[in-house]
Amino acid sequence: MTSTIAAIHTGFKQLGIAEDEDKRAIYARVTGKNRLTLMKPAEKDAVLAELRRLGFSSVPRRANGRQQLTGKFAKKLQALWIGAWNLGLVEDRDDAALVAFVKRQTGLDQVRFLHHADDARAVVEALKAWMAREAGVNWSPPDKRSAAYLGRYGYKIAWAQWRILHPGADRIVRKGFDTFVVDVTGTTDLWCEISDEQWQAVMNALGPRVRAARKAVKA
Incomplete structure (x- = not known):
C-alpha cells in the first residue's frame, strides 16, 4: 500500500501537479473523496491508473x-x-x-x-x-556431445545472421564464421565456453551488415 501512495506522489511530481487543490480535484473526480487517507486500496489504485492515463510513467x-x-x-x-x-x-x-x-x-x-x-x-x-x-534462428537444443556454446542464444542469433549474409552456409561447412568469431572475441578455441557478452559483440558486429542487406532487398 505504501508503494501505491509513493507512486501517486511521484506521479504528481512527474506531471508537474504541485498544488494540493489540484491533487484533491483529481482525487474527487476519480473516487469522490478528496484525501488519500479516506480511500480504500482499490480507490488508490484508480487514482494511480488515472495519473498513468495522464502521462505518468513509473518506468525508469x-x-x-x-x-x-x-x-x-x-x-x-x-x-x-x-x-x-x-x-x-x-x-x-x-x-x-x-x-x-x-x-x-x-x-x-x-x-x-x-x-x-x-x-x-x-x-x-x-x-x-x-x-x-x-x-531462420534455430532454437533447437544441440546434441549433448556438441560444444556448450552451440546452445547459447547469442550463438544461435549470430549464426542466423551469418546465414542471412551467406545463404549457402551450414554448420558443417561454416566458411568464415569461426574466423570471424575469433577476430571479434579474441577467443582462440571455439570449443571453450564463450560468454554471453562475447556473443553480443559478435551480434553487434554483424548487425549493421544484416540490416544493410535487408534494406537492400526491400529497396
Missing part, C-alpha cells in the same frame, strides 16, 4: 530520457529484442519499442511481462517464434 528512464526496463525478466527480453534488431527485424532497439511490440502482439503491459513468470515466458516464446520464422 536513461540519461537520454528513454525508457529503461526493470524487473526480473528485463535482461532476457532486452537481449532477445536487441537480437531481433541485429537480425534486421526491428528498426528501433530501444526498450520503448519492445514494450510497444509486446503490447500489440499479446496485449500484455510491461508490469505483467517483466514481473510475472508465465507472462514473461509467453513473450519470450513469441519473440523466439518470430525470429525463427522471419530470420
